Amino acid sequence: MNARAMLALALCAAAAAACARRPARTIRVCADPNNLPYSNREEQGFENRIASLLAADRHATLEYTWWAQRRGFVRNTLKANACDVVIGVPSRFEPALTTKPYYRSAYVFVTKRDRGLHLQSFDDPALRRLRIGVQMIGDDFSNTPPAHALSNRGLVPNVVGYTVYGDYAAPHPLSGIVDAVDRGEVDAAVVWGPQAGYFARFARAPLDLTPVSPRMDTPSLPFAFDISMGVRRGDTELRDELDEFLVRRRGDIDSILRAFGVPRTDAATEGTGS
């Protein structure tokens, strides 16, 4: 070995620590560009924050593939190999291989605090007298669990439907149903926790958020869901890596969820956010 080669070797050895911290890989995330509180193109959602945490943890650069989270989302992103991880999916989500759950939330009743309604149960007789907002899916024979629960109890004429998609031209398409409570267009709404928790913060009047009960309706209709990260089916290597990350950085993730007001029905570290 000549002197020059030895010098190069020495330099490289000296710089090894720095080299290791240089981004050696890219974390490719599939996300909706206009879906607060989860994600948006400006990276203001809590899933954006978790993705940034993940990238920093892996000393990786973060790259997004943006696609509206509609029918075909997984097909056109994860499955098309355009990206490798979806930050939030239900743990029992068939189209993806999912990690262990990192939070659990529930559908919640959203009411104005000054109304003093204190709704907790779908069996509360007061529901029959109230105008109730609920989100509709529109996939054949599918709907949000509260939509099923209300119709199962014959609560129909006083129910107001909001499409779960909202108006995608709006800056935050999902806010409509919570805004409707705030504006008094409906007395109550039943909304998926993370959306309710986030948009309730921007209400003019204080809103109450109460997880619905029962926690499970017959026959086997759940109102609380575990949320995991999702990777391509078969990508067990990445799934295992993410599982390790989710356990080790649990406190940081819980902080992010708490900052966004995500109501939890599992035990979060450092006290629950709800």
Place this chain on the structure above:
Amino acid sequence: MGAPGSRILFFPLAGFLAVGAACQKNQPGPPPPDSARPLSGTVTDTDLTRLQQDDGQWVMPAKNYASTRFSGLNEINTSNVKRLGVSWTFSTGVTAGHEGAPLVVADTMYLVTPWPNILYAFDLTKPGAPVKWSYDPKTLGAAKGVACCDMVNRGAAWFNGRVFFNTLDGRTIAVDAETGQPRWTTQLADINRGETMTMAPLVVNGKVLVGDSGGEFGVRGWLTALDAGDGGIAWRAYSTGPDKDVLIGSSYKPFYASDRGTDLGLTTWPGDAWRIGGGTVWGWISYDPDLDLIYYGTANPGPWNPDQRPGDNKWTAGMFARSPADGQARWFYQTSPHDLFDHDGVNELVLADLRIGDATRKVLMRADRNGLFYVIDRTSGEVLSAAPFVPVTTNRGVDMKTGRLIEVPEKAIKAGVVTRDICPPAPGGKDWQPMAFSPATGLVYIPHQNLCEDGEGMQVSYIAGTPYVGASVVFKPGPGGNRGALTAWDPIQGKPVWEAKENFPVWSGALVTAGDVVFYGTMEGWFKAVDARTGELLWQFKTGSGIIGQPIAYRGPDGKEYIAVQSGIGGWPGAIVSADLDTRDKTAGNGWGGVLADLKQATTKGGMLYVFSLGSGQ
């Protein structure tokens, strides 16, 4: 209050906002020629009623206002069709489902592709029919994420020197048929609210009639008439809501009592459910010039589950007769009141004058999603007969006194409950794929599926950040095991005459000619010619991809008869291939995954136009 998002931030979302389309004014065209079909030159005849009777041309997707898809050409017939060969082809370069029909006007063929909805004109006077011009409307990519069932387009329409077509991102566009220059664009549907446009327009008396798609997104269905000259909206008739929105007034005279009353589009829904009640208009429109009435169907009620919308849910899942001048309704008939099964009422309405009993009746015929073949008096809306053309467990026919479908509610799908042998399933006995009627044989040729479904408990899904549950629906072959067929149907007797069984659902349109030949395509890619009287297979050609397009016939500038069809798998079932759905999930493609698991082995995607004639390529 946490640091992130301490206020709601407003920002424009590049690439997804509907483009405010420029509106160009009409340029006056040259005067109409004397003959309906000059051998060359520009046709600018305004008299579509005359042109649609000319068998040399194919000026609207259904051939004529009666939507018969019958060509009077007979050069190609049962004795010589076996000599049919490929004359020329054209690759669209698009891999989504090709459901469209080409048009032939004078010496030019027009073709609009699935998204991105490029319009092509071909010069039929030259060998190989080179592209004369093409027009790219720059359809927004974001529309793909909104379309329910593949990114299809069902064809264009021609009138007065212009070609009209819809784009998936919700525009109707008029293009100069000679030069390919856009004349006007009107933005009608809003993809940001889940609306798209996939249907073929129909032009009647200078009005371009178009409707919307997207019932699953909670949109409110409508049919809109645009002025062919400048694209301005002449009228719009909604499918739900108060009478003034539905254009129901003093001329409205329905046959059955259940369709009479004030504001039924409000009162047959709970609360405000009608506001997102569906009833989109994505199928076909027919027109009777003598009665001066248009006929079209409305789609299923949505996005509500049936138990969330007690009532008849007017005016969804039925058919309207309207005056094309002002849109005013004449009558309405509801094929599926309070639809339980996703049985849209959008299938084509074929107009004919049939000898029924001792009288000749002006009828319309409909092979409905609900499995019944309806013969209806088109002057009044009276049901003359309704007979099952596929195995049916979801209804017991029609009460002929009240006109009402006799439903079997225990077959309705409910989340968490196992319901088996629901026939026909959501796509129905027949979906959008149009049938043909031959006045020569008196038979209707119905391309259809033979399927049932099981609703099997609960499935967790996720959309727009929201977990939800629904019945996991799985389609399966109907009795006999064949998943599709082309059935020749006697509309007067209300029974089949012959049936050509197919392994896969027949998702293509049908064409019948005066040569007594019926043409249709299969999902494997076979383009078939069968004897219109016996169903005997006379000729077949294997195209490059599964066929879900609409075959047409025309006479070329050389005087020869040509048959044209697009090949290119896709559509609701074919998305298994065109969108590469995972068939390990039996519920993929909303139920198709299991029953069409073998489609991926049978065909691959890719759009191609095929044009056939006698003796070609031999």
